[in-house]
Amino acid sequence: xxxxxxxxxxKYGNIQALHGISFHVxxxxxxxxxxxxxxxxxxxLHSISRLPPPEAPRVIAGDIRFNGESILKTKPDQVVKDLxxxxxxxxRHIFGNLTVMENLQLATYARAKGTDFExxxxxxxxxxxxxxxxxxxxSESLSGGEQQMLxxxxxxxxxxxxxxxxxxxxxxxxxxxxxLFRKLKQLNDEGMTILLVEQNANLALHLxxxxxxxxxxxxxxxxxxxELLGNPEVKKAYLGG
Amino acid sequence: xxxxxxxxxxxxxxxxxFYALIALGYTLxxxxxTLINFAHGDVFMVGAYIAFFVATFCLTVLGLPGWVALILxxxxxxxxxxxxxxxxxxxAYRPLRxxxxxxxxVVITALMxxxxxxxxxxxxxxxxxxxxxxxxxxxxxxxxGVTFTxxxxxxxxxxxxxxxxxxxxxxxxxxGMAMRAISYDKFAVPLMGIPLDQIIVVTFILGSGFAGLxxxxxxxxxxxxxPYMGAxxxxxxxxxxxxxxxxxxxxxFIGGFLLGAVExxxxxxxxxxxxDLISFSVLLAILTWKPTGLFGIAQTTxx
Numbered sequence: 129x130x131x132x133x134x135x136x137x138x139k140y141g142n143i144q145a146l147h148g149i150s151f152h153v154x155x156x157x158x159x160x161x162x163x164x165x166x167x168x169x170x171x172x173l174h175s176i177s178r179l180p181p182p183e184a185p186r187v188i189a190g191d192i193r194f195n196g197e198s199i200l201k202t203k204p205d206q207v208v209k210d211l212x213x214x215x216x217x218x219x220r221h222i223f224g225n226l227t228v229m230e231n232l233q234l235a236t237y238a239r240a241k242g243t244d245f246e247x248x249x250x251x252x253x254x255x256x257x258x259x260x261x262x263x264x265x266x267s268e269s270l271s272g273g274e275q276q277m278l279x280x281x282x283x284x285x286x287x288x289x290x291x292x293x294x295x296x297x298x299x300x301x302x303x304x305x306x307x308l309f310r311k312l313k314q315l316n317d318e319g320m321t322i323l324l325v326e327q328n329a330n331l332a333l334h335l336x337x338x339x340x341x342x343x344x345x346x347x348x349x350x351x352x353x354x355e356l357l358g359n360p361e362v363k364k365a366y367l368g369g
Numbered sequence: 370x371x372x373x374x375x376x377x378x379x380x381x382x383x384x385x386x387f388y389a390l391i392a393l394g395y396t397l398x399x400x401x402x403t404l405i406n407f408a409h410g411d412v413f414m415v416g417a418y419i420a421f422f423v424a425t426f427c428l429t430v431l432g433l434p435g436w437v438a439l440i441l442x443x444x445x446x447x448x449x450x451x452x453x454x455x456x457x458x459x460x461a462y463r464p465l466r467x468x469x470x471x472x473x474x475v476v477i478t479a480l481m482x483x484x485x486x487x488x489x490x491x492x493x494x495x496x497x498x499x500x501x502x503x504x505x506x507x508x509x510x511x512x513x514g515v516t517f518t519x520x521x522x523x524x525x526x527x528x529x530x531x532x533x534x535x536x537x538x539x540x541x542x543x544x545g546m547a548m549r550a551i552s553y554d555k556f557a558v559p560l561m562g563i564p565l566d567q568i569i570v571v572t573f574i575l576g577s578g579f580a581g582l583x584x585x586x587x588x589x590x591x592x593x594x595x596p597y598m599g600a601x602x603x604x605x606x607x608x609x610x611x612x613x614x615x616x617x618x619x620x621x622f623i624g625g626f627l628l629g630a631v632e633x634x635x636x637x638x639x640x641x642x643x644x645d646l647i648s649f650s651v652l653l654a655i656l657t658w659k660p661t662g663l664f665g666i667a668q669t670t671x672x
Contacts, residue, residue: 182466205564208560225553237547237563282561286561
């Protein structure tokens, strides 16, 4: 088990957002967390990323283990640098005042100095050719879809082998949505472990090996993508009947 | 006529250098944290006092010649003053940041920190002024009726070199890139594997270090130190940074020299008591015309 969440309970201020959830991700898997707004999906990802206060929820019980070791005391930059676990946050959060290229360069900040990152930049540009065309532009001038590609490319350049994505399809045109999911499949085929949070449950469950359904801070169903797609409860609540 | 113009330009450049050096610190911290660090003027004052103690120690206890002392005083003053800035960040600003306090409370905290520095100085060292020791022999040069000193030239050259250095740091280095990234989106910076607090500390080291340098140069030029010496000059440097476009290194630099120039020109034509009234009025007019400052760009909304 690469990542395991054990009876995790977290609070934002006085409000409890997760009521003891457990799930795990094996190496090489695509796992998805689905659920309605406020179910605790983003909270789960922020907890795993160990974001600092005030953004981060406070863990009050349970554990987050990465390769068997608790990471509750790990700092957010170490999660990226040492555990190679990256998050593509909801809303993209690209650095709009930097160029596309600078955004990518910044992602290599914590990695060994003197490394030649050219092949890796090239790999990102192969994956998302639009970014190459626009590499000298201020990134806030990109379209929503391009910004999402930059956010993914940037996360990959941190040298991660475990990628978490929070609502990557939000605001994307259908054609871009499918393209992005194809790229995620491609990354997974090349060995990337993926934890995907999605509102578009149908799309996510078709991509993922396994999934968990969250509802108000609890896990209410789990199974393989196919099982969940066939589950009548899930169908009714999240797949539009 | 021409001599007096050149004379005024040299004087303006020297005055502007002090404002520019202090304004750079305001703008760096603002650029990264959108925090107006109102304690910065008092960090400048502390820098002058640190320079005083280090210089006195080198001259009297170690018995070093003035120029050797100066070589030691410059880095020591910058390092010790930057520690003051880092301490303020650590004990005053960081806890508020971790609690997600609104910017207003952080600014008020900064004002309080400034007052604490002033009055701690008053309490510990007393109300008597301190005379800054002479480190280098001031040479007066006179070329065609224009007089200037080696010290004035040194102040101006130092301000330019400091600007070039900081501009290089912000635009060309990875740490500068991280600083710019924080200014846009603090949330995503740790997600890039970048230790956020470390970058913020570097920002305070740079800003306070150069305030310390300004304190040293100011004390060498006007060798009387008192606890409130940083208050007015700090305000003026802040205004200079705003006029230049706060958050932009070039803006702070240009704004500092602009304020210096306006002040010197006012004094050249009006009684010196009019100086601050007219210069602040000119700056107000500039801000009315361009509220974001000369180099400032209007904050664009994020998509």
